[in-house]
Amino acid sequence: MEGLAADLGYQFLRTVEPIGKGGGLAVMWTQNCKVEVLQANNRLLDLKVLWQSKSFFLTCVYGEPIRGRRSDVWEKITRIGINRTGAWVMTGDFNELIDPSEKIGGADRREANGKDFRQMLNACGMWNIKHTGYQFSWAGTRNNMTVQCRLDRTVANQAWSDLFPKALETYLQKLELDVLPERERWPWFQRIGGFQH
Structure with a gap:
């Protein structure tokens, strides 16, 4: 990541290492910003x-992939939000849907799914910011059916939206980077300028 940050013109980098082959977080910024972790x-x-x-x-999120553990993440964020004042934006792969309209294909999703996620967003005063592009950011196969979901998003409170109207x-x-040989993956990543919100 250090080499990638330098190639993209960022002077600073903070990472959280992945566990095994999944997860991990990285934030890059220039000297024009002051960032406190x-x-x-x-x-x-x-x-x-x-x-x-x-x-x-700014809170960058990688939501828990295991459904039964997701509420722990939402509880942590809610505890942050209860005492937080001022402009706040969250972005990342939340691994959760707000409602069934954010899913195409596969088994029907019940409205009750995602309740804890919605409660967290409500408690923190967050909602989706405007977006362009194809919002179904994840696609896969479940029980021989193609499924697409909106797992990645950016949400903000009113104070942040007022700062950045x-x-x-x-x-x-989306590019199928995983199908490329290892030596060819990063040049593709660099050409599209990274995945950003």
Whole structure:
């Protein structure tokens, strides 16, 4: 990641290492920003950012892949949010849907699924920011059926939206990077400028 950050023109990098082959978080920034790491673990990178005289909180999330453990992550975020004042944005792979409309294909999803996730967003005063591109950011096969879901998103509170009223999340075109030989993966990644929200 250090080489990638340098190649993309970032001077600073904070990472949380993956567990096995999954997970991991990375945040890169330039010297134009001041960033204070408030919390870092395998599910969250919680930061305080000062940029162009604007101060806000940024939480990068990698949601728990195992459904039965997800509520622990939402509880941690809710505890942060209860005491947090000021502009706040969260982004990442939440591994959860807000409602059944964020899924195409496969077995029907019950409205009750994702309840803890919705409660966390509500408790923290967060909602999706505007986005462009194809929002179904994950695709796979379950029981011989193609399934697509919106697992990646950016949510913000009203104070952050007031600071950045023109903010827009862009879903980049998906590339099948894992099918490329190892030596060819990073050049493809660099050409599209990284995956960003």
